[in-house]
Amino acid sequence: MSKTSTHGKHGDFAIEAKGLVKRFKSGKAFIEVLKGVDFDARHGDLTMVMGPSGSGKSTLIAALSGLLRPEEGRVDTLDVDDLWKLSSGKIDKFRLDHCGFIFQGFNLFPALTALQQVEVVLKFQGLSKGDAKRQATATLKEVGLGNRLGQRPSALSGGEKQRVAIARCLAKNPQILFADEPTSALDGENGQIVIRLLRRAATEHGAAVICVTHDPRLEEWADRVIKIEDGVIIDDQRRTPNPDATLASH
Ligand SMILES: Nc1ncnc2c1ncn2[C@@H]1O[C@H](COP(=O)(O)OP(=O)(O)OP(=O)(O)O)[C@@H](O)[C@H]1O
Numbered sequence: 001m002s003k004t005s006t007h008g009k010h011g012d013f014a015i016e017a018k019g020l021v022k023r024f025k026s027g028k029a030f031i032e033v034l035k036g037v038d039f040d041a042r043h044g045d046l047t048m049v050m051g052p053s054g055s056g057k058s059t060l061i062a063a064l065s066g067l068l069r070p071e072e073g074r075v076d077t078l079d080v081d082d083l084w085k086l087s088s089g090k091i092d093k094f095r096l097d098h099c100g101f102i103f104q105g106f107n108l109f110p111a112l113t114a115l116q117q118v119e120v121v122l123k124f125q126g127l128s129k130g131d132a133k134r135q136a137t138a139t140l141k142e143v144g145l146g147n148r149l150g151q152r153p154s155a156l157s158g159g160e161k162q163r164v165a166i167a168r169c170l171a172k173n174p175q176i177l178f179a180d181e182p183t184s185a186l187d188g189e190n191g192q193i194v195i196r197l198l199r200r201a202a203t204e205h206g207a208a209v210i211c212v213t214h215d216p217r218l219e220e221w222a223d224r225v226i227k228i229e230d231g232v233i234i235d236d237q238r239r240t241p242n243p244d245a246t247l248a249s250h
């Protein structure tokens with residue numbers, strides 16, 4: 001597996017998964033949460049995965065990103081054939097090098113300033129102190145937090161915290177960006193800022209952005225909407241996104 005910072009061309013596959021099956025033990029029985037799911041996502045696309053609670057969305061993301069081993073199926077991603085055939089150390093390295101994650105709960109370190117939250121990830125990736133600071137500052141400015149660099153999470157609003165989490169993710173310029181309910185804890189205005197940043201990551205950086213959501217209003221920004229129900233993909237539609245759409249307040 002070669003480490004590369006070059007993104008695939010818009011339209012190239014970033015992920016192709018086939019026949020994913022995931023079961024969990026429930027008492028003496030097993031429940032099948034993914035029932036042979038085929039899934040793909042392309043560079044430059046904001047692909048939205050929608051479905052009711054418990055339909056398997058988060059499990060799918062976890063299986064695609066090397067976080068949760070499926071019982072059956074394969075995931076081909078970037079230059080890796082069959083991600084789940086790699087050692088767990090190589091899977092972790094793949095995730096670190098190429099994937100970004102944004103979750104509902106922000107997952108920020110309470111003791112670190114906004115700038116440090118982003119710097120830490122870049123230093124971990126091997127950037128020098130100076131380069132990490134420059135890149136972290138630039139990305140925080142890009143998400144509109146240039147004046148909040150020195151604040152810790154306790155001094156930031158929910159929307160600002162989510163933007164720090166996005167800056168942390170974007171700063172490493174991931175080829176694949178997984179977002180799980182990124183706007184659900186936010187009001188309309190902040191939700192709009194966040195979905196626009198995800199849209200830009202796809203359009204301007206060529207990332208394959210995969211966004212799990214309950215919120216049908218986010219469809220406006222999507223290139224593709226995939227619906228999953230009870231562990232089965234029931235619908236898959238391409239559409240033309242409207243990057244200037246507005247998200248009304250809840
Ligand atoms: N570690 C686990 N052990 C047992 N069951 C699990 C585990 N993780 C998920 N499940 C079950 O798998 C099903 C699908 O869960 P998943 O989190 O993928 O759904 P989801 O579509 O993301 O739901 P939500 O929108 O509520 O987050 C649920 O019934 C859940 O209870």
